[in-house]
Ligand SMILES: *[C@@H]1O[C@H](CO)[C@@H](O)[C@H](O)[C@H]1NC(C)=O
Ligand SMILES: *[C@@H]1O[C@H](CO)[C@@H](O)[C@H](O)[C@H]1NC(C)=O
Ligand SMILES: *[C@@H]1O[C@H](CO)[C@@H](O)[C@H](O)[C@H]1NC(C)=O
């Protein structure tokens with residue numbers, strides 16, 4: 001799961017805050033605006049089980065309070081880091097008075113209610129991290145005034161509509177509203193957010209199509225739009241993309257024949273559970289960084305290319321639940337072509353139209369294959385002895401084929417799945 005987990009790390013990036021070291025606190029004691037705002041912020045938090053806010057008292061300047069950082073020069077509050085404190089409450093509208101704020105990190109708490117429109121007054125804000133709370137209502141339109149914003153990370157909330165005005169955030173590199181309650185369409189104008197590197201909008205109620213304009217995002221590194229809608233064809237022209245995750249959409253049509261050439265950096269291509277037709281492009285073998293190819297549960301036909309052995313990083317090949325093969329000899333030649341793919345761990349082609357016999361060949365002794373599912377096909381003949389060479393195999397399914405000898409008689413060592 002190489003690429004995708006590292007991309008989540010990006011979203012989960014935790015900022016190190018410079019705790020200012022108190023010496024000048026006394027001199028600037030009493031920027032009343034910040035103090036009043038921050039006290040009101042505290043006031044709206046009704047549960048603080050870890051007692052993190054108990055240090056927010058008169059005994060120290062507010063720049064010394066836990067989770068508060070100030071900017072050295074002006075002694076103005078520049079960061080609020082209350083990550084994972086289990087705080088329960090809502091965000092005070094006074095937050096808009098903390099006009100020197102650059103970082104807000106409230107991830108993994110229990111904040112509810114709307115994100116106040118007053119955040120639009122935070123024109124220095126660069127990082128807004130709200131993942132895993134219960135923020136609801138609409139995403140505030142005034143967030144569009146925070147033109148320094150680099151990252152909005154609001155995964156796992158209950159936010160609604162997505163305002164087109166956010167197209168003003170020209171410095172935005174990461175945008176995540178995944179696992180919210182977004183409805184409507186992705187605004188076309190988001191094609192103008194040309195600094196974007198990651199966009200994650202999976203698991204919402206968005207309707208398609210995704211605008212072709214997103215094809216203008218030439219710095220994009222990953223896009224996640226699972227469980228929503230269509231993917232625009234222009235996405236295949238973004239050569240920087242390393243991850244495309246668009247499973248369980250209603251994506252139709254063919255995969256572009258040259259996609260392996262137009263996406264030379266692709267590592268994870270996850271389009272399972274759509275309605276994709278046509279064949280698996282042979283050009284994918286040119287996408288030499290490919291690690292995970294997941295095309296299960298579509299309507300793909302024809303033969304599986306026999307040149308994927310070139311993909312030295314390939315770990316996952318999931319093509320089950322299609323109509324691949326022609327129920328004849330040669331259908332399974334692609335397996336032999338993978339014999340030197342020493343990083344391949346999962347080879348899953350259950351539920352297709354593969355016929356003929358399994359090819360005779362020798363697996364490279366350094367193979368890593370640990371899952372092999374070839375059930376529910378039309379495969380004939382004997383089970384090849386090469387199954388014994390798969391030393392890492394822990395999951396094997398061969399059921400619902402036409403093998404001449406029951407598999408368990410040949411291979412005692414495996415836990416069989418025979419349905
Ligand atoms: C305190 O805040 C006020 C209002 O934002 C601002 O005008 C002033 O410059 C600040 N003073 C200091 C010392 O930071
Ligand atoms: C006030 O904050 C200090 C730390 O800054 C803490 O040691 C003290 O216990 C707090 N007082 C109260 C009454 O919570
Ligand atoms: C701070 O913000 C609130 C709400 O936006 C406002 O009512 C208040 O007057 C502002 N100023 C000060 C000094 O607290």
Ligand SMILES: *[C@@H]1O[C@H](CO)[C@@H](O)[C@H](O)[C@H]1NC(C)=O
Pocket residue numbers: 084086108109110132
């Ligand atoms: C969300 O935050 C809570 C703490 O408030 C934590 O227990 C939970 O594991 C987090 N969920 C996720 C998916 O990170």
Ligand SMILES: *[C@@H]1O[C@H](CO)[C@@H](O)[C@H](O)[C@H]1NC(C)=O
Pocket residue numbers: 096117118119120121142
């Ligand atoms: C929101 O932005 C508009 C200008 O677009 C401004 O008039 C309004 O006062 C802002 N609202 C808040 C609460 O800051």
Ligand SMILES: *[C@@H]1O[C@H](CO)[C@@H](O)[C@H](O)[C@H]1NC(C)=O
Pocket residue numbers: 136158160181183
């Ligand atoms: C999600 O949005 C729909 C339609 O706007 C609304 O009916 C529903 O209550 C929302 N769900 C949550 C959990 O906010």
Ligand SMILES: *[C@@H]1O[C@H](CO)[C@@H](O)[C@H](O)[C@H]1NC(C)=O
Pocket residue numbers: 188189190191192213
């Ligand atoms: C993108 O920005 C350009 C230039 O500012 C503008 O002409 C165009 O209408 C914008 N596109 C969309 C879809 O908003």
Ligand SMILES: *[C@@H]1O[C@H](CO)[C@@H](O)[C@H](O)[C@H]1NC(C)=O
Pocket residue numbers: 215233234235237
């Ligand atoms: C992709 O790029 C090719 C070559 O530049 C171009 O012909 C094609 O129209 C583009 N496709 C889309 C959907 O933008």
Ligand SMILES: *[C@@H]1O[C@H](CO)[C@@H](O)[C@H](O)[C@H]1NC(C)=O
Pocket residue numbers: 261285286307310
């Ligand atoms: C794509 O790979 C094939 C071999 O599989 C090779 O002949 C061809 O030159 C490659 N094309 C590009 C553009 O790299």
Ligand SMILES: *[C@@H]1O[C@H](CO)[C@@H](O)[C@H](O)[C@H]1NC(C)=O
Pocket residue numbers: 309336337338339340
């Ligand atoms: C695997 O590697 C061996 C040794 O380099 C080579 O002889 C064989 O042709 C390769 N097999 C495939 C399918 O690439």
Ligand SMILES: *[C@@H]1O[C@H](CO)[C@@H](O)[C@H](O)[C@H]1NC(C)=O
Pocket residue numbers: 340341342364365366
């Ligand atoms: C096994 O695969 C590796 C890398 O794919 C290759 O370098 C090596 O020659 C292969 N070994 C054999 C015995 O085929």
